[in-house]
Amino acid sequence: MVQAERPSDRPRLVCKLESIAELTAEERRAVLNLPMVIQRHHAGHDIVRDGDRPDECCLVLDGFACRYKLLPNGRRQIMSFHVPGDIPDLQSLHLAVMDHALGALAPTHVACIPHKDIRELTQRFPGLLHAFWRSTLIDAATHREWIVGLGQLDASERIAHLFCEMLLRYEAVGLAVGGAFKLPVTQAELADALGLSPVHVNRVVQDLRRRGLITWSSSTVTVLKRQELMAHALFDPTYLHQRGATSLTEGPAAR
Amino acid sequence: MPRYFFHIQDSHSQIDREGTELGSLEAQEEAVRLAGQMLRDGAPNFWKDGKWRLDVASPTGVPLFTLVVAAFEAPNVALHEQQGSPATSPAQGSRRGRRGVLTAGGSQRGKAPACT
Numbered sequence: 001m002v003q004a005e006r007p008s009d010r011p012r013l014v015c016k017l018e019s020i021a022e023l024t025a026e027e028r029r030a031v032l033n034l035p036m037v038i039q040r041h042h043a044g045h046d047i048v049r050d051g052d053r054p055d056e057c058c059l060v061l062d063g064f065a066c067r068y069k070l071l072p073n074g075r076r077q078i079m080s081f082h083v084p085g086d087i088p089d090l091q092s093l094h095l096a097v098m099d100h101a102l103g104a105l106a107p108t109h110v111a112c113i114p115h116k117d118i119r120e121l122t123q124r125f126p127g128l129l130h131a132f133w134r135s136t137l138i139d140a141a142t143h144r145e146w147i148v149g150l151g152q153l154d155a156s157e158r159i160a161h162l163f164c165e166m167l168l169r170y171e172a173v174g175l176a177v178g179g180a181f182k183l184p185v186t187q188a189e190l191a192d193a194l195g196l197s198p199v200h201v202n203r204v205v206q207d208l209r210r211r212g213l214i215t216w217s218s219s220t221v222t223v224l225k226r227q228e229l230m231a232h233a234l235f236d237p238t239y240l241h242q243r244g245a246t247s248l249t250e251g252p253a254a255r
Numbered sequence: 256m257p258r259y260f261f262h263i264q265d266s267h268s269q270i271d272r273e274g275t276e277l278g279s280l281e282a283q284e285e286a287v288r289l290a291g292q293m294l295r296d297g298a299p300n301f302w303k304d305g306k307w308r309l310d311v312a313s314p315t316g317v318p319l320f321t322l323v324v325a326a327f328e329a330p331n332v333a334l335h336e337q338q339g340s341p342a343t344s345p346a347q348g349s350r351r352g353r354r355g356v357l358t359a360g361g362s363q364r365g366k367a368p369a370c371t
Contacts, residue, residue, distance in 0.1 A: 154295075154296035155292060155293075155296055156296075187275070196292060197285050197288040197289050197292060198275055198277070198285065199259075199261050199275045199277075199285045199286075199288075199289045200288075200289050200292050200293070202271075202273060202274075202275045203261065203263075203269070203271065203289075206271070206272070206273055
């Protein structure tokens with residue numbers, strides 16, 4: 001479904017890129033002027049399917065998306081969550097066939113940017129080429145961090161780690177206020193991301209709440225004790241490679 | 256979907272106050288998965304008590320089924336004998352090897368679990 005674009009959405013990409021790389025005024029303008037077609041996806045719908053050969057990349061404007069893989073036996077592994085400002089299928093610029101799917105977990109608007117326009121943009125502005133490259137490298141770093149979590153963290157640490165990651169990523173695009181951010185996922189979806197049973201996720205979330213570390217209601221998670229939650233999760237934000245990275249104690253750095 | 260409650264007893268009692276909505280067959284499967292994951296996470300502490308128990312109840316509090324994991328020390332088996340070295344004194348011989356079992360049972364009321 002094609003819809004009119006809201007003027008406030010587009011700068012989110014600039015915001016995201018500037019959280020990981022320095023942009024010149026000209027580069028910023030060029031990103032804002034990229035041609036985009038807006039699509040709206042319902043919760044539970046695929047934005048890009050496994051096996052597709054896309055000729056455009058999708059910028060998440062609002063809502064919430066995930067990369068996932070569905071196995072022949074129906075089991076699902078969610079591999080990452082995506083917030084506004086992310087381009088989760090940026091790799092399709094160089095890898096012709098999708099080897100996983102990109103799905104909306106909440107009503108989500110994405111801006112589709114034709115590959116040819118991104119290629120043209122990055123030829124004109126090598127700085128942006130490096131920023132996009134950096135973004136995909138950070139994706140890889142995040143996947144490495146998730147592997148460590150799936151292999152070595154216990155259930156409580158794993159869930160706390162995800163909350164810490166989402167908080168910092170939302171803060172980078174200006175969408176977390178006072179430690180609160182949108183997490184429009186069910187406990188079953190969280191279970192599919194973290195390799196846990198939904199019952200286990202439920203128990204751990206109850207425990208984190210009881211300990212006063214977080215609240216989670218109406219799809220909003222609020223981190224109440226940032227430093228304690230990060231310590232509990234063995235969370236080290238280095239892998240997010242954010243500029244002006246937040247310290248464990250001080251909250252978001254001024255930008 | 257009905258809501259099932261998963262109460263755990265190990266070194267301390269953990270009451271599930273919120274429960275989880277599941278299909279009836281799922282509840283049994285999820286109980287085993289939960290047990291596996293919690294035992295994995297709690298491995299370092301398991302031997303403090305050597306027992307772990309999960310009671311699954313219906314929304315009205317009716318017990319449906321129980322999973323029990325218990326460790327028993329084998330009598331008269333010296334730990335270092337198991338490891339291949341001979342006992343050197345009777346005192347050392349009093350340390351015992353251990354083994355564990357995984358058992359499951361229905362509700363104590365004798366009914367078949369409602370979720371089968």
